[in-house]
Amino acid sequence: MERKVKTFMRIKSINDEIKANENFHFAVSIHCKMILNEFARKKLFYKFIFSNNRFLISTITASVYYSQEDSSLSEVSRQCLKTGMVSLNTVSSLLTLFKVSGRIRVCNSNKDRRKKTYMMTEKGIEDTLCLLNTMTPSLKTVFPESLKGERLSSFDLPFFFRRYTEIHESSVFLINLVKDVEVFIAKDSGHMVLINIYMLGIRNENSKDTISSIAKRCGISRTHLRSMILDAESRGLLLLESKSNKIIVYKEFFSMFNSYMAYYFSFFYYGMEGISEKNNQL
Numbered sequence: 001m002e003r004k005v006k007t008f009m010r011i012k013s014i015n016d017e018i019k020a021n022e023n024f025h026f027a028v029s030i031h032c033k034m035i036l037n038e039f040a041r042k043k044l045f046y047k048f049i050f051s052n053n054r055f056l057i058s059t060i061t062a063s064v065y066y067s068q069e070d071s072s073l074s075e076v077s078r079q080c081l082k083t084g085m086v087s088l089n090t091v092s093s094l095l096t097l098f099k100v101s102g103r104i105r106v107c108n109s110n111k112d113r114r115k116k117t118y119m120m121t122e123k124g125i126e127d128t129l130c131l132l133n134t135m136t137p138s139l140k141t142v143f144p145e146s147l148k149g150e151r152l153s154s155f156d157l158p159f160f161f162r163r164y165t166e167i168h169e170s171s172v173f174l175i176n177l178v179k180d181v182e183v184f185i186a187k188d189s190g191h192m193v194l195i196n197i198y199m200l201g202i203r204n205e206n207s208k209d210t211i212s213s214i215a216k217r218c219g220i221s222r223t224h225l226r227s228m229i230l231d232a233e234s235r236g237l238l239l240l241e242s243k244s245n246k247i248i249v250y251k252e253f254f255s256m257f258n259s260y261m262a263y264y265f266s267f268f269y270y271g272m273e274g275i276s277e278k279n280n281q282l
Helices: 002-020 024-041 043-049 052-067 073-082 088-100 122-132 136-142 157-169 190-203 211-218 222-234 251-281
Strands: 104-108 116-120 238-240 246-249
Touching: 002 024, 002 157, 002 251, 024 043, 024 122, 024 136, 024 190, 024 251, 043 052, 052 073, 052 088, 052 116, 052 157, 073 088, 073 116, 088 104, 116 122, 122 157, 136 251, 157 251, 190 211, 190 222, 190 246, 190 251, 211 222, 222 238
Parallel strands: none
Antiparallel strands: 104 116, 238 246
16 A cells, blocks of 8 residues: 555656646647657557557556566456456457567466466567657656656666556556546547647637548547547537537646646656666666
């Protein structure tokens, strides 16, 4: 319990520091541009993992691989189920996708032949680095002294994920920290829908966009997006004009989005502290 409280309080402290930083909104804009470019490269893959439960499984898969000598699929399943947020079927389906798409390689354990272990392939490591490096330049504008490099390398990943694993082991989940954010991030491509609506809103406070254009950029159907928008509208975040299908962004959405991004950055920075600790020991 003490470790859980310590992890949460550290995340909260980072979050408060990020929100108060004068470069916070600039950092958000950097991430938005970078993730839009990265998402466009692998739209089908990212739209699938950019839902809360599958993203959680993805991070646990990387955390187990980098924090345990004999990383097993059963340990990934155990840790995922322990969160109480995902089903065994969802875990199995995503691990199968990682295997079939060449992001992990599965083999028999040398210690227990009944177990299946896995290794992250070059493709899986590249995907992980590309995603993490949509965050590094953003956080460097907020923490220029503590973040030395512009990009993470494969050598940094063990130290990042050994630290990051403390988050889910402490039952600290982003979806529980920000009111109403589950409307988006619990669904396919939720993070990208948030990004696109945010960018729509900041172009002009009276700017409008259609369901069709945002759905296309996020790689999802108009029906899927409309469901999210209508749920958000019922909570006072957005307005969907019935005749034109144009979306109007309210200030309540910006408040929710800023809270979400501050925690999103905080989780990343918490992992980065593992790299900083390693560098300080050298």
